[in-house]
Amino acid sequence: VVTNVVREQTETSNVIAQTDRGNPDNVVMTGAHLDSVFEGAGINDNGSGSAALLELALQMKRAHPRNQVRFAWWGAEEAGLVGSTFYVNSLSQEEKDKIKVYLNYDMIGSPNFGNFIYDGDGSDFDLAGPPGSAATEALFEKYFNLREIASEGTQISFRSDYAQFFEDGIAFGGLFTGAEVLKTEEQAAKFGGEAGVAFDPCYxxxxxxxxxxxxxxxxxxxxxxxxxxxxxxxxxxxxxxxxAAAEEAEPAAGARALQVEQKHDITHWGDKWIK
Ligand SMILES: [Zn+2]
Incomplete structure (x- = not known):
């Protein structure tokens, strides 16, 4: 493969797509940044989140969402959250109010991974997200509990594209499998992998x-x-x-949600699906 690489100041784009189906006044928005740093190709950061989102969008062709689902692949995240900040700032208050939640995926395939959920309820790091963020975190926890896979909260650090959504009071949540921080002994016991090594040594x-x-x-x-x-x-x-719905859902509705997902065949990498 031969590639030509140019490094210059330039214009860049966000790529936005949304479902035809679903209530446009109650939008579920999800995003991942498409760009990388100069130093490397950025496959974990953030080809992993971008690719997962693309597969989700493709699979959702067959889904029947009741709320509109909007996908964003952000430009220029690494230059200072430029694309997502521009996007949110360009929305009218009316359009912002229609976003039920924003879900962010930035690095979800780290080689020495942990399963981190943004600490929407502030239980781990004392800073909660806007109303609805706690519920979003609880839903992610629900998934990990159903699969009996360990997870933990991660600090809202404003280091990714949810930052402007937070500033504008839009509920948000998301996932992260770790970057330059070293995995502790406790985390290695919990998630596997190597203690004392970065979650992503190639960050x-x-x-x-x-x-x-x-x-x-x-x-x-x-x-x-x-x-x-x-x-x-x-x-x-x-x-x-x-x-409350997620709590009551144990286990019948949780299983139903998983079936809904399977019925629509939303995503399925490998054969590790829950029965
Ligand atoms: Zn990133």
Missing amino acids: HSACDDITNVDELALEINGDAAAFVTSWLSLSTRVIDEEI
Whole structure:
């Protein structure tokens, strides 16, 4: 393969797509950044999130969401969240009010991964997201509990494209499998992998190439994205009521949501699906 690479200041784009189906006044929005840093190809950061979102969008051709689902592949995240900030700022208040929730996926295939959910309820790091973010975190937790896979909260650090959504009071949530921070002994016991090593030793470097993705992490977290997106796209409840719904859902409705997902064949990497 021969590639030509140009480094210059230039104009860049967000790519936005949405379903024809579903209530356009109650939008479930999901996004991942498409760009990388100069140092490398950015396959885990953020080919992993972008690819998962693309597969979800393709599979959703057959779905019947009750709420409109909008997909965003952001430009220029690495230059300072430029694309997503521009997008949110370009919306009228009326359009912002129609977004039920924003779901963000930035790095979901880290080679020495942990399963991290944005701490929407502030239980781990003392900063909660806007109303609805706690419920969103609870839905992600629901998925990991159903699959009996460990997860933990991760700090809302404003280091990814949810930042402007947060600023504008839009509920958000999302996943992250870790970057330059070293995995602790406790986390290695919980998630497997190596303690004392970064979750992604190739973070923002040349070796973030196609070999730098853990397929199990991508499968687990890609399915989590599909689960929460499909749940929220099918529910007309106010988002804060999703927590109670998710709690009551144990286990019958949880299983039903998984069936809905399977029926629509939303996503399925490998053969590790829950029965
Ligand atoms: Zn990133």
